[in-house]
Amino acid sequence: MKQMIFVLIFLTFNSKLVAENIDLFIMAGQSNMQGWRSDAAYYPSDPNGVDSQIPFYYKALHYGSTDQKWETLKPQVGHFRSGHFGPEVSFARSLFNAGYKPAIFKYSSGGSSLKIDWKGPGQHGLYDDMVKNLKIAIRELQVQGDTVIPRAIIWIQGESDADNDQLANEYYWHLKKMLHHLRNNVIKNPVLPVILSLDEQHPHVQQHPQVVAAQKKLAAQDKSITFFSMQGLEKYDVTHLTARGTIGQGKRLFSVFNTALNTL
Numbered sequence: 001m002k003q004m005i006f007v008l009i010f011l012t013f014n015s016k017l018v019a020e021n022i023d024l025f026i027m028a029g030q031s032n033m034q035g036w037r038s039d040a041a042y043y044p045s046d047p048n049g050v051d052s053q054i055p056f057y058y059k060a061l062h063y064g065s066t067d068q069k070w071e072t073l074k075p076q077v078g079h080f081r082s083g084h085f086g087p088e089v090s091f092a093r094s095l096f097n098a099g100y101k102p103a104i105f106k107y108s109s110g111g112s113s114l115k116i117d118w119k120g121p122g123q124h125g126l127y128d129d130m131v132k133n134l135k136i137a138i139r140e141l142q143v144q145g146d147t148v149i150p151r152a153i154i155w156i157q158g159e160s161d162a163d164n165d166q167l168a169n170e171y172y173w174h175l176k177k178m179l180h181h182l183r184n185n186v187i188k189n190p191v192l193p194v195i196l197s198l199d200e201q202h203p204h205v206q207q208h209p210q211v212v213a214a215q216k217k218l219a220a221q222d223k224s225i226t227f228f229s230m231q232g233l234e235k236y237d238v239t240h241l242t243a244r245g246t247i248g249q250g251k252r253l254f255s256v257f258n259t260a261l262n263t264l
Contacts, residue, residue, distance in 0.1 A: 019145035019146055020146050020147070021101060021149055022055070022101055022141055022146045022148050023095065023100045023101050023102050023103065024102075024103050024141075024148050024149060024150045025092070025102055025103070025104055025151055026105050026153045026154065027086070027088055027091075027104060027105065027106040027107075027108075027156075028108060028154070028155055028156075028157070029108055029154075029156035029157035030108060030110055030112045030156070030157045030158075030159065031108075031111060031159075031240055032086075032156050032198075032239070032240060032241055032246075033086055033108045033154075033156040033157065034076075034078075034084070034108035034109070035078070035084040035085045035086035035241075036079070036240045037084070037236035037237060037240035037241065038084050038085055038240075038241060038242065038243045038245075039243050040082035040083040040084055040243075041081070041243075042243035042244070043075050043085055043089070043243070044090065044247055050073075050093050050096050050097070051072055051074060051089075051093070052072050052073075054072060054073040054092045054093075054103070054104065055070045055071075055072060055073075055102075055104070055141070056070065056071055056072055056074065056092075056103075056104050057069070057071070057103075057137040057140075058104075058105075059106075059129075059133055060076060060077075060078075060106075060108050060109070061109035061112075061126070062109075063076065063077050064076055064077035068133065068136050068137075070103070070140055073088070073089060073093075073104065085243070085246065086106065086108070086246060086250075087246055087247075087249040087250035087253055088106055090247045090249075090250030090251045090254070091104075091250035091254050092104050092250075094251060094254035095254060095257075098254075102151075103148075105133075105134055107129075107130040107133060107134075109126055111160055112160055113163070113167060114157065114158070114160075114161050114171060114175060114178070115161060115167055115170060115171075115174050116160075117160075118130075118174075120174065120177055120178065120181075121177075121181045127178055131182070134186065135186075150187045151192075151193070152192065152193040152194065152260075153183070153192060153193070153195070154194075154195045154253060155175075155194065155195070155196050155197070156197045156198060157198060158198035158205070158212070158214075158215065159198055159202045159204060159205055159211075159239060162202065162204040162205045162207065162208040162211045163204055163208075164208070167208075168208035168209075168210035168211050169210055171210060171211045171214045172210070172213075172214035172218070175214060175218065176218060179194055179218070179225075191224045193224050193257070193260050193261065194218075194225040194226070195225075195226050195253065195256055195260065196215040196219065196226070196228070197215070197227065197229070197230055198215065198230070199230050199239045200212055200231060201230075201239075202238065202239045215227045223263065226256055226259075226260040228252065228253065228256040230249065233245040233249055234248070
């Protein structure tokens with residue numbers, strides 16, 4: 001009898017008894033990854049409580065973070081009273097419904113340039129801070145006994161490197177260097193799927209299309225890298241997506257991920 005009581009107490013205070021295989025998705029970039037103008041007043045309903053089953057670690061520069069710990073999928077503090085959300089919501093729910101056990105790591109900074117703000121490995125920019133947070137996030141899952149399986153990197157950024165010809169012309173090399181380091185030195189999987197995107201309709205991108213060409217060139221050179229278009233998604237302003245556009249972006253991202261896996 002005493003043994004049974006002990007077991008019940010143990011179960012009460014240790015709800016996570018079974019280690020899991022966790023599918024880790026690394027999502028990073030600037031404002032359309034962050035969900036800058038995606039009003040969480042229109043956060044998609046979740047009648048089956050899927051969000052509460054999806055681990056979420058996020059850091060949005062100058063806005064908020066999960067304070068170096070995992071929570072579950074939710075809106076984040078932002079411009080709107082209800083907060084904002086990014087493509088991770090519809091993307092992660094689609095993954096969950098397809099049988100994955102997704103955990104979303106998201107690191108974003110609106111208006112950030114790859115060369116100026118993210119910088120390269122060891123240059124004390126956003127990239128180094130993201131890697132530090134990523135390692136903390138992975139370790140937190142492993143401490144729980146989970147096996148972490150990185151599944152993909154999603155990078156939605158580039159508009160700020162289209163500000164002038166010099167930045168745009170260098171974008172290919174900076175992005176290639178960052179992805180190589182992240183896959184080879186951090187994740188230690190040189191063929192980890194990568195999905196690239198940015199707003200092709202942004203005025204600066206229209207003037208300096210080298211950034212789009214750079215992403216497409218990387219995709220053409222490496223079959224595990226895919227470029228996907230944001231054309232046709234509903235926009236709030238000249239570059240940022242609405243909540244509806246952001247939901248569509250996440251669903252499109254899931255479709256691209258599935259297609260990319262089938263071609264590897």
